[in-house]
Amino acid sequence: MKKWYLLYCKRGDQARAKQHLSRQNVECFYPEIKVEKILRGKKQVVQEPLFPSYVFVNFDYEAGPSFTTVRSTRGVVDFIRFGNHPAEVNEQLIDELQAFEPELSETKVMMPKKGQAVRVKAGQFAGIDAIYQEPDGETRSFMLIKLINRPVSLSIDNKDLEL
Structure with missing residues (x-):
């Protein structure tokens, strides 16, 4: 039975980890947000992860791949654990985040407002x-x-x- 888990990835390697995990038939999810920032002195809209360095994954470790295989994937550091076993993430939380995702795609302005x-x-x-x-x-x-x-x-x- 498939369950959701949370992975900690190397800084900035979420996309790489997602790409390699997808090849192993592991469903991945990490919500992103558009933010307007000043980069190199110019205002730019950039896409950033809502939870930097974290990826939610959905797979059945009994049917494969194993926890060790997922953990050894390029870009992945380790599972978030409580004790010796990876912590399961409530599916309702993932459903709520996925439902909230369209609102995250709206640009959030990081520039100051007049009078600030x-x-x-x-x-x-x-x-x-x-x-x-x-x-x-x-x-x-x-x-x-x-x-x-x-x-x-x-x-x-x-x-x-x-x-």
Whole structure:
């Protein structure tokens, strides 16, 4: 009888583990989420795992493959265990996560909102608190910074911001 288990994978190797496990007829599931981030100074939408380094797998260890075979798959570190045996995951939890997955595909914005406080982490204004105003192209943003007791609007490189 097939049961769900949770695997811990090497960092960033979830897709590789899923590919190799699929070849062994092991059903894999790891929910992903779209997030808007600043990468290399530009706003980009990236797909990230909801649970980094974890993959849910569904298989029957009696019919094959064995726990050892799954654990030895490229990209996999080990099963999540309680004691000596891999912990079983409730199928209802997997069903709920799979039902929730379409909502996760909507882009979540990681950029600050207008009026949100941010800290400048690099550049000539490093260490100063600022208030986010609006984007200035793809790689810069307008910030409101208090200089000599007066608010001044400046364009600062996105990679210099601490979100």
